[in-house]
Amino acid sequence: MSTPTLYLPRDSRLHHLHPLTKLALIGLAIVAGATLPVTLWVIAVYLLILMPLAAWGKVLPAFLRSSLLLIWPFALSLTLIQGFFAPGEHILLQLGPLSLKLEGIQLAADYTARILVWLSAVILLMLITRPDQLMLALTERGLPRQIGYIILTALQIIPRFQQRAETILDSQRARGLETEGNLVKRLRALVPLVAPLILSSILELDERAIALEARGFTRAGPRTSLTTLKDTAPQSAFRWLSLIVMLLLILARAAGWMTA
Amino acid sequence: MDRLKREFSTLTIVLIPVAIALNIAIGTLVLNLKVPLYLDSIGTVLVGALVGPWAGAVTGFLASFVWTLTGLFPQAIAWVGVAAIIGALAGAFRSGDWWEKWWKSILAGLITGVIAAILSAPIAAYVFGGVTGSGTDALVALFRATGLDMLGANMAQGVVSDPIDKAVTFFIIWAILRALPGRLKARFSGD
Structure with a gap:
C-alpha cells in the first residue's frame, strides 16, 4: 500500500x-x-x-x-x-x-x-x-468502518492529488498564468489553480461511489478481513x-x- | 438521526476522503505560492456547503487526524475541535441562503474565521505556550510586544490571519458551487 x-x-x-x-x-x-x-x-x-x-x-x-x-x-x-x-x-x-x-x-x-x-x-x-492495521484494530473495537475507509482512502489519494495540483500549476503557467511576482498577481493565480482541482475531483466521485456499492460496502452484516491481527493476554x-x-x-x- | 442518515450517503462517504486530500494538496500548494493564506480547510468547507453541517464537521474532524497521520503537521490533532466547527459552520450557512450571493459567502467566511480564531487561541496559548511552530508566530511576538498577554496575542494573531483566509476559502467554494450543475448538487444535499 x-x-x-x-x-x-x-x-x-x-x-x-x-x-x-x-x-x-x-x-x-x-x-x-x-x-x-x-x-x-x-x-x-x-x-x-x-x-x-x-x-x-x-x-x-x-x-x-x-x-x-x-x-x-x-x-x-x-x-x-x-x-x-x-x-x-x-x-x-x-x-x-x-x-x-x-x-x-x-x-x-x-x-x-x-x-x-x-x-x-x-x-x-x-x-x-501500518495505518491500515491501526484502523483495522479500531474497527474491530467498534469504530464505524466508514471512518476507516475515509482515513485510509485519504492517505492513499493524497500523493495523486498533490501530483495533480502540480500538473495544473504547470499547465496554467504554460498558458501564461502568472504565479510569481507581487502578492496581487499570486493571489489572482489562486482560483485558476484551485478550481480545476476541486471540480475534477467532484466529477469523479460517482465512479468511486458505484465501485463501493458494487462491492457491497453499504450492505449490513458481518465482514471478514484479509489481514488478521495477533493479540496476546x-x-x-x-x-x-x-x-x-x-x-x-x-x-x-x-x-x-x-x-x- | 434522520438528518444524520441522509447526510452520510455513499456519495458523501466517497466525497469526504477526496475533500481531505484537497485540504492537504491545496494547503501545500498555497504554501509554495507564498501567499499569506492557508486554504487548508477548503475541502472541509466544500463538504459542509454541499452536504450539510454533520458531514462538514466529520470532514474537519477526520482531516485533523489525517494531517497527523501523514506526519506533515502532527500538531493538527490539537485543533480537531476547531476544524470540526469550521465544517459545521460551512454547513449551517446553507440555511438562510448564505451560499447564494458572493458577498454573503465572504461574510460567512469572515464570521467563521473570527469564531475559528477565538476557539484556536486558547489551544495555542495554553497547550503550546503561545506558538504554533509556523510563520504566524512572528505576529504573536508582535502583539506580545504591544503589551497583550499570551491569550490576547494569540487571539489577535488569529483575528488578523483567519478571517481573510476563511473569506477567500468560502468565496472559492461559492464559485465552485456556481459552476456545478444543480442536479449534481441536489444529489449531495443532506436536506
Whole structure:
C-alpha cells in the first residue's frame, strides 16, 4: 500500500505488537508529557522511554530526524516569545526596551520538552504502525468502518492529488498564468489553480461511489478481513495497566499530588 | 438521526476522503505560492456547503487526524475541535441562503474565521505556550510586544490571519458551487 505516511517496515518485536498496544504505549507517553510536573522528568520520557523504544523498533535515525525537524520551529518561537515576554526578574540580556529573562527561558524549555514528547510520540507510532492495521484494530473495537475507509482512502489519494495540483500549476503557467511576482498577481493565480482541482475531483466521485456499492460496502452484516491481527493476554493486560496509569497521572496532576 | 442518515450517503462517504486530500494538496500548494493564506480547510468547507453541517464537521474532524497521520503537521490533532466547527459552520450557512450571493459567502467566511480564531487561541496559548511552530508566530511576538498577554496575542494573531483566509476559502467554494450543475448538487444535499 503506497501512502504518504511515515511507516517504516522493519522486522522488530515492537512492529509485531498489536496496534492498540502501541497506541497505549504512545498514549502513556503523551499523558506523561502533559502531567509530569518537572521539565527534567518530561525530558526523561523522551530520552529513557521514547528513544529506547525507537531503537527497539529499529527506527531510531528516522525518529530522531523527524522529531528534531518538528521541534526546532517550536523551540525557536518559544525561546523568543517566552524568553522576552514572560514576566521575570533575572535579566540575561537587554535589547533596547526588551529583555531576555531566565524565567522565560525556563518556561520555553518546559513547553519545548512537552511538545517534543507529544509530537515525537505520535511520530513514533506512525513509524512503527501500518495505518491500515491501526484502523483495522479500531474497527474491530467498534469504530464505524466508514471512518476507516475515509482515513485510509485519504492517505492513499493524497500523493495523486498533490501530483495533480502540480500538473495544473504547470499547465496554467504554460498558458501564461502568472504565479510569481507581487502578492496581487499570486493571489489572482489562486482560483485558476484551485478550481480545476476541486471540480475534477467532484466529477469523479460517482465512479468511486458505484465501485463501493458494487462491492457491497453499504450492505449490513458481518465482514471478514484479509489481514488478521495477533493479540496476546499480556498485551491486553498491559493496555489495561496503561489506562490505569494514565488516569492516575491525570488525577495526581489535577489534585496537586505531584509537586516539583 | 434522520438528518444524520441522509447526510452520510455513499456519495458523501466517497466525497469526504477526496475533500481531505484537497485540504492537504491545496494547503501545500498555497504554501509554495507564498501567499499569506492557508486554504487548508477548503475541502472541509466544500463538504459542509454541499452536504450539510454533520458531514462538514466529520470532514474537519477526520482531516485533523489525517494531517497527523501523514506526519506533515502532527500538531493538527490539537485543533480537531476547531476544524470540526469550521465544517459545521460551512454547513449551517446553507440555511438562510448564505451560499447564494458572493458577498454573503465572504461574510460567512469572515464570521467563521473570527469564531475559528477565538476557539484556536486558547489551544495555542495554553497547550503550546503561545506558538504554533509556523510563520504566524512572528505576529504573536508582535502583539506580545504591544503589551497583550499570551491569550490576547494569540487571539489577535488569529483575528488578523483567519478571517481573510476563511473569506477567500468560502468565496472559492461559492464559485465552485456556481459552476456545478444543480442536479449534481441536489444529489449531495443532506436536506
